[in-house]
Structure formats: structure tokens, C-alpha cells
Amino acid sequence: MMPRDDDPMVEQSAWAQMSQDDPDHSAAYVERFRTMAAQGADLAGEARLVDALLPRRARVLDAGCGPGRVGAFLADAGHQVVGVDADPVLIEAAEADHPGPRWFVGDLAELDLPALGIPERFDGIVCAGNVMAFLAASTRREVLRRLRGHLRDDGRAAIGFGAGRGYPFDEFLTDAEAAGLAPDLLLSTWDLRPFGPDADFLVAVLRPIPGRDR
Numbered sequence: 001m002m003p004r005d006d007d008p009m010v011e012q013s014a015w016a017q018m019s020q021d022d023p024d025h026s027a028a029y030v031e032r033f034r035t036m037a038a039q040g041a042d043l044a045g046e047a048r049l050v051d052a053l054l055p056r057r058a059r060v061l062d063a064g065c066g067p068g069r070v071g072a073f074l075a076d077a078g079h080q081v082v083g084v085d086a087d088p089v090l091i092e093a094a095e096a097d098h099p100g101p102r103w104f105v106g107d108l109a110e111l112d113l114p115a116l117g118i119p120e121r122f123d124g125i126v127c128a129g130n131v132m133a134f135l136a137a138s139t140r141r142e143v144l145r146r147l148r149g150h151l152r153d154d155g156r157a158a159i160g161f162g163a164g165r166g167y168p169f170d171e172f173l174t175d176a177e178a179a180g181l182a183p184d185l186l187l188s189t190w191d192l193r194p195f196g197p198d199a200d201f202l203v204a205v206l207r208p209i210p211g212r213d214r
């Protein structure tokens with residue numbers, strides 16, 4: 001898995017485009033979250049939901065992990081965490097701030113952890129912080145297909161992103177189904193408020209459709 005800039009065959013994500021337009025974008029993002037952490041802000045809401053989904057000492061993939069705040073909480077809770085993000089600046093921050101999990105630079109559209117020596121599938125996958133909405137539209141189904149392929153048949157994926165970001169929720173759910181992921185539970189917040197037609201956020205807890213992992 002390589003950062004997207006090295007692979008002209010894969011369309012660049014909106015995040016990579018922002019980083020290209022503003023070279024300080026990624027460093028500023030890191031600093032923003034470091035400041036919030038230093039101020040004692042609660043940065044673990046998504047991770048608490050994911051922890052509740054998992055058996056103890058589970059294997060978790062933090063997909064689009066950024067500087068690692070979600071994966072770090074899950075590692076502290078005793079899980080084995082692998083984080084993957086396309087932005088090398090954010091992965092460098094994750095490595096510096098949160099030793100323990102294994103952090104990799106990589107594009108989710110090319111996710112292939114067995115090729116990196118991690119053959120075991122995951123009990124849980126978390127994709128927080130609007131990652132889905134930052135993906136290049138042409139890669140969305142492929143990313144979901146690869147996430148499905150890295151999930152155990154009895155595992156679950158929790159994916160959250162906001163409305164009005166160019167990826168309508170019904171389109172996302174259609175793409176997930178095509179990728180072999182069916183909704184177990186739809187919420188409108190990471191603290192378990194129900195999803196409804198007026199929701200401005202979706203947290204989808206998805207289960208693998210058996211036999212649909214390739």
C-alpha cells in the first residue's frame with residue numbers, strides 16, 4: 001500500500017487534494033487535536049461505541065486512522081489495533097503520540113494487509129471522522145469491498161460520517177450492500193441516538209454478508 005500520490009491509477013481523495021492545496025493542512029490538523037487532547041477534551045466517543053461492539057482483546061482496524069486518537073483508546077482498552085491512513089504526516093503523529101498499535105501509511109482503496117504480513121482478519125473495523133466522505137467517489141465501493149475482505153465473518157464495521165458532504169446516506173448503504181456489508185444498526189450519533197430521515201450524521205454498524213468477501 002502506498003500513498004495515493006504515487007499511484008496515478010487511483011483517484012486522489014478530497015483529503016489529499018486539501019493537503020496538496022495547503023501544505024500546512026495536515027500539520028494543522030495534528031496540532032488541533034493535540035491541543036484538544038491537552039485541554040482534556042473528550043476525543044474518544046467513537047472508540048467507546050466500538051469497544052462495546054468487541055470481545056475483549058479483539059483485533060481492530062482503524063481505517064483512515066489519522067493521528068490515531070480512536071485506535072489509541074482501543075489499544076489502551078486492551079485491543080490489538082492496526083491503523084491505516086493515506087496521509088504520512090498523520091501517521092507520523094500517530095507513531096509519535098501513540099506507540100503500541102501498528103500504524104501504516106496506505107490508501108484504503110488498495111488495502112491489502114496480508115501483503116504487509118498481517119494475514120488475520122479483524123473482529124472490528126472503525127472508520128470515524130468523515131473518512132468515507134473524504135474518499136474519491138470512484139473509490140468508495142472498492143474501499144468498502146476491501147474493508148469487507150479484512151473483516152471476519154462474525155465481525156462488524158462501524159462507519160460514521162456527516163450529511164451534506166457529497167455522499168448521500170442511501171448511496172452509501174447501497175455501496176455497502178454491493179461490497180458485502182449489511183446494516184445491523186443505524187444511528188445518528190456515536191452516543192447511540194437513533195437514525196431517522198432528518199439525521200445529519202450516520203453511524204452505520206455493518207455486518208458481513210456471508211460468502212461476499214472477495
Ligand SMILES: C[S@@+](CC[C@H](N)C(=O)[O-])C[C@H]1O[C@@H](n2cnc3c(N)ncnc32)[C@H](O)[C@@H]1O
Pocket residue numbers: 013014015016063064065066067068069070084085086087090106107108109127128129130131134135136
Ligand atoms: C478528518 S480525518 C479523520 C481521522 C481519524 N479517523 C479521526 O477520526 O481522528 C480524515 C482522514 O481520512 C483519511 N483518508 C481519506 N481518504 C483516504 C484513503 N483513500 N485512504 C486512507 N485514508 C484516507 C485522511 O488521510 C484523514 O486522515
